[in-house]
Amino acid sequence: MLITGATLADGRVRDVRIGDDGRIDAVAEGLGADAGERVLEARGRHLLPGAVDVHVHFREPGGSHKETWASGSRSAAAGGVTTVVDQPNTSPPTVDGDGFDEKAALAAESLVDYGINGGVTADWDPESLFDRPLFALGEVFLADSTGDMGIDADLFADALDEATARDVPVTVHAEDATLFDESALDGDLGGIGTAATADAWSAYRTAEAEIAAVERALATAADRDARVHVAHTSTPEAVDAVSEARADGASATCEVTPHHLFLSRERARSLGTFGRMNPPLRSEERREALFARLAEGAVDVVATDHAPHTVAEKRQGLADAPSGVPGVETLYPLLLESARKGELSLERVRDVAAANPASAFGLDRKGRVAEGYDADLVLVDTAGSREIEAAALHSACAWTPFEGLRGVFPEVTLVRGEVVYERDPATGAASFGEAVGRNVRES
Ligand SMILES: NC(=O)N[C@@H](CC(=O)O)C(=O)O
Numbered sequence: 180m181l182i183t184g185a186t187l188a189d190g191r192v193r194d195v196r197i198g199d200d201g202r203i204d205a206v207a208e209g210l211g212a213d214a215g216e217r218v219l220e221a222r223g224r225h226l227l228p229g230a231v232d233v234h235v236h237f238r239e240p241g242g243s244h245k246e247t248w249a250s251g252s253r254s255a256a257a258g259g260v261t262t263v264v265d266q267p268n269t270s271p272p273t274v275d276g277d278g279f280d281e282k283a284a285l286a287a288e289s290l291v292d293y294g295i296n297g298g299v300t301a302d303w304d305p306e307s308l309f310d311r312p313l314f315a316l317g318e319v320f321l322a323d324s325t326g327d328m329g330i331d332a333d334l335f336a337d338a339l340d341e342a343t344a345r346d347v348p349v350t351v352h353a354e355d356a357t358l359f360d361e362s363a364l365d366g367d368l369g370g371i372g373t374a375a376t377a378d379a380w381s382a383y384r385t386a387e388a389e390i391a392a393v394e395r396a397l398a399t400a401a402d403r404d405a406r407v408h409v410a411h412t413s414t415p416e417a418v419d420a421v422s423e424a425r426a427d428g429a430s431a432t433c434e435v436t437p438h439h440l441f442l443s444r445e446r447a448r449s450l451g452t453f454g455r456m457n458p459p460l461r462s463e464e465r466r467e468a469l470f471a472r473l474a475e476g477a478v479d480v481v482a483t484d485h486a487p488h489t490v491a492e493k494r495q496g497l498a499d500a501p502s503g504v505p506g507v508e509t510l511y512p513l514l515l516e517s518a519r520k521g522e523l524s525l526e527r528v529r530d531v532a533a534a535n536p537a538s539a540f541g542l543d544r545k546g547r548v549a550e551g552y553d554a555d556l557v558l559v560d561t562a563g564s565r566e567i568e569a570a571a572l573h574s575a576c577a578w579t580p581f582e583g584l585r586g587v588f589p590e591v592t593l594v595r596g597e598v599v600y601e602r603d604p605a606t607g608a609a610s611f612g613e614a615v616g617r618n619v620r621e622s
Pocket residue numbers: 236268318324325352455456457458484486487502503504
């Protein structure tokens with residue numbers, strides 16, 4: 180296939196040839212089409228590397244009423260995400276070789292490439308787990324979240340040792356439950372969608388609980404020369420702690436979610452229990468400071484923590500509604516809308532969504548539009564934004580916390596040269612390709 184006249188993130192206009200092996204053969208000017216070659220005319224539109232979302236929860240096995248590999252990967256493809264990394268808090272949890280194998284068999288339904296993380300619980304089995312083609316160890320839960328997989332400091336230290344001995348990176352969910360403010364949950368929290376329910380969760384899982392846990396996790400990892408990736412940092416202080424650790428020689432990266440970049444406690448008031456997630460939404464002031472760090476380049480990775488739950492589950496009271504929000508389909512659209520408005524450069528968007536997560540986890544054929552890289556590509560009209568509506572998204576959970584915000588959505592998504600998603604710009608009609616996804620640690 181030949182893609183002609185595409186604008187790259189840095190502004191160069193180029194033709195891109197994709198070889199039969201699904202890799203980019205050439206990025207150059209004036210490449211003529213060969214006889215019989217499919218040509219995708221891209222003039223006036225941007226060609227970006229497919230996003231590498233290193234933090235999704237696709238819920239299989241055990242939670243297929245919330246999401247499946249088929250529905251989650253369709254949502255990913257429609258959002259321009261060409262690689263996803265699934266987290267271990269499924270049922271059963273992915274904490275041993277059998278658990279890994281069970282999940283890997285289900286992941287064969289994926290339209291996009293994927294990695295499978297392994298988790299840590301009191302009865303995990305490192306021997307059989309590390310025997311499999313794991314993407315990373317994690318997310319290792321330092322406090323309970325969905326799945327109740329919180330572990331103590333000793334087990335975390337052991338897990339870091341096991342991973343480091345095998346040169347495997349560790350992704351950590353860092354909150355310290357001893358610093359949660361139980362009093363925030365006292366009294367009448369009101370009904371669903373009230374200011375009280377939404378705000379109480381943010382007041383309960385304090386910013387200090389995250390900051391302290393991130394600092395401790397970084398110190399524990401630095402002591403062992405472990406490679407650590409801090410998941411969903413929701414505070415500017417935690418991002419700074421990662422920057423400082425790296426300045427001190429640690430191998431540490433941080434990840435920020437779109438919900439912490441685009442939503443705050445102000446918005447949570449109307450989201451009610453639909454805005455409950457871990458770590459929770461923060462003050463508007465902290466959100467702005469987090470976004471400023473993204474714009475400056477202090478945020479390494481934007482990943483979604485795509486955590487779908489059904490509307491019925493989220494509609495319960497604050498005590499019972501599960502934590503988590505979907506987001507894999509709106510990652511690129513929200514970032515590209517910020518670029519359209521001049522708040523971020525396109526190169527920054529490309530780096531945090533694709534190039535940086537690929538390099539942070541050693542995916543040397545992902546995340547760039549360059550010769551030799553996998554042809555995981557997104558074609559998008561960066562001037563065309565529309566309102567985000569759950570009805571037009573593809574996750575099985577059928578709602579979004581970003582309803583009503585604007586997004587710039589892809590027109591075509593390719594995985595290793597195969598079209599997995601295509602949208603007719605005139606009618607908006609979407610079509611999907613085959614389940615071509617592969618484990619990125621096996622290819
Ligand atoms: N973020 C969440 O609030 N929920 C996640 C788990 C997690 O990442 O902590 C989930 O799996 O539902």
